[in-house]
Amino acid sequence: MTIRVLLADDEPLILKGLRKLLPWEELGVEIVGQACDGDELDEQIRLLRPDVLISDISMPRKSGIDVLRGINEQGLPVKVVFISAYQEFSYAKEAISLGAVEYLIKPIEREQLRAALDKAMSLIREEGEENRRKDKLRRMETRQRTEEKREALSRLASGTLPAGADLYARLEAELRAPFYTVLALELGQLEDASGRWTETERNLVNFAVDNVLGELLAEPGSGAEGGLGTFFAKQERIVVIVPHSEAGRPYELAQDIKAKINDYLKLNVSIGIGLAVRSLGRLAESAQQAEQALDMKYFEGLNKLLPYAAQASAAVAESELYTLRSDVVQSLAERNGKRAQEALHKLLAAVRRTTEGNKGLAVATAFSSVLSIVQELQKSGVALSEEGFDLQGLQTRLGQYETFDSMAQGIGELLGELAEVIGNRTGNRDKMLLARIKQHIERHYADELTLESVAAVAFMNPYYFSAFFKKHTNENFKAYVTEVRMRHATQLLSNTDLLMYEVAEKVGYANARHFSDVFKKTCGMLPNEYRQSLRS
Known part of the structure; x- marks a missing residue:
């Protein structure tokens, strides 16, 4: 970290001497400017925001003491070293009482200035570490309060938080409103995904959804007094509690949430909407209704808003x-x-x-x-x-x-x-099934294809499927998948400038080294050698 230093003295020769007195750059210091009177010094402090000020205590228009008072009044983190031709104790006493790091008497010795600078830099580092420690503690406290609040909300929505509990009273005060409605959200998978998220993808999605909900629930009119609603995660779902006064507000908020998740995150989201209740004590009713409404996505379709309606299944004998x-x-x-x-x-x-x-x-x-x-x-x-x-x-x-x-x-x-x-028992059915299996492999060769997963597509048990595939193709399943992947790999190597690890990923190999070994075993040369042979 480079320390920014501002010099101030009404004598140009003093300023010139200060610049030459120390090897500033070697010490990790940048002299960002200089001033010749008190007014100019105030302006330079405002514009340059130095870390350290080395200033004469007696200057035209405004003294160094006055400048230091202004620094204190503004709460600026500037360390001040005064230099002066006066040895009066009163000057030094007042400077130190106002927070000056050091008071040096002219002529300034190199060692004195170096010691004063070291002291200022040490204070800056200590304060920086202290500020970082305080920031970390604040973040930890905020995270802990958030987790405690979400745990309390989860208990509230499940009906296990007693009305007489302190947490209940705090939530009631924070979420005070005429009505309360619960929304239950469930995200769809990433577009073109194989149906599984990695842990990293899920963490990124959760972070993005937290931001979307945080922004929406902080908007005026989105919920409780001050415009604050709140939410928490419940297994694979997200529960949103909406305090409101207008009957249509929960549905409008659900529309906004769906639109932002669809547009910004490119994800589908289904949202169940419970009925409004008049007290937090009945919030569990709305939460249960929202969950039931969300379950209807299986029957009504994905990426929809699903208001709760009492279901009366038609009895079928x-x-x-x-x-x-x-x-x-x-x-x-x-x-x-x-x-x-x-x-x-x-x-x-x-x-x-x-x-x-x-x-x-x-x-x-x-x-x-x-x-x-x-x-x-x-x-x-x-x-x-x-x-x-x-x-x-x-x-x-x-x-x-x-x-x-x-x-x-x-x-x-x-x-x-x-x-x-x-x-058709003459074998045509086998040909049709084999064609469907091969088509599935062609579509999903970049995914994790296993004998079990493809057997399931064919509605066969794995043992029978292995024998069936070998019988009709004269090669085993693994060799066939490798052949398909290598064919697509040669096309990518021929027609694109993708890096080796990118080619590997696109044909179903998470490890580029393993891909290279398989490619060499199949094609007789390494992928890079194959690409070079095409271009030579």
Whole structure:
């Protein structure tokens, strides 16, 4: 850190001598300016903001003592060293009482000035360290208060904070308003992501969302008295408490939150909106409603505002589900694919009506329906087990769909495959399935492709899938994926100027060294050698 020094004396020769007296630059000091009278010195202090002032105590228009008083009144962190031709004790006493670091008598000796400068610099370092320590303590205290507040809010929203508790009283005073409404937020995944966030990505997203919510909830009219709402994290969701006086304010705030997260972070966000309550003691009701409303994203779709509405699932008799499943089985048995899809659509519509608002029940009911259809087909002589059909893997896969509609689409695709199995036993179904597997590999070669993940796409168990793939391609799964990745790597090396680690990442290798080794083993030369051979 360079120390900025300002010199002041009404004698030019003194100023010139001071500049030559010490090796300022070697000491880590920059002389930023000089002044010849008190008024000019005030102006230079204002403009240059020095760390240290070395000044004559007696100057025209305004004395050094007056300048020092002004420094103190403004609270400026300037260390002052006075030089003077006067030896009167009163001058020195007043200077020291006002905070001067040192009082030197002319003529100034090199060692005296060096010692005074060292003393000033030492004080600056000590104060800097003290300020940093205080700042750190303030940040820690702020973070602790924030964490304590969010913990109290979490208890308040869950109904476990007693109304007589001190924390309850403090929150009530801070969030005082006629009404309170809770919003529950859940973020979608990054666009074009594989469905998983790294810890770094999640931390960055959480930080950005905190900033967005902090800014919105600090705007006038966004919540409590003074324009302050508040929020806290709850597992994978964020809960926002909105104190308000206008009935429509929570919905407007939800719109603003969604717009900023969509536009600035390029993320989808679904927001459940509870009903307003008149006291903090009933906040848990609004929080529960917001959570229930957010759960409806599975049925209503992602990236939407979801106001709470009491759900009354339409009861569908098991006999009706049985009849609809039987229609699907009969259509498949008759090899009528179109009619089978229509029957499936009616079956899934009935599943949705009877499970609306409960994702777990929807998945379980859909799976049991598929299982029933498969069992009926097996009774009809369709050897699905020979096709590697993995029902246990199917249940897990159905639970991974983000919405009911996407799950229904997946089941529809499965039904199409079942129709192929029944309608064509000459091997065409295998060719169609293999083509779909290869297409999946082509689309996702840059992701983490495992035997298990691709087997799940084919609805096969991993052991059967490995044998199936080897039988129909004459090479094992890992070798085929490597071949696809190396083909794309050679294209990137030929047509782009990407660095090696960038090429590696784009073809599915997190480690550039490993990529180079695999490339050499496959292509007979290192990636850089391959690129050079093309350009030579």
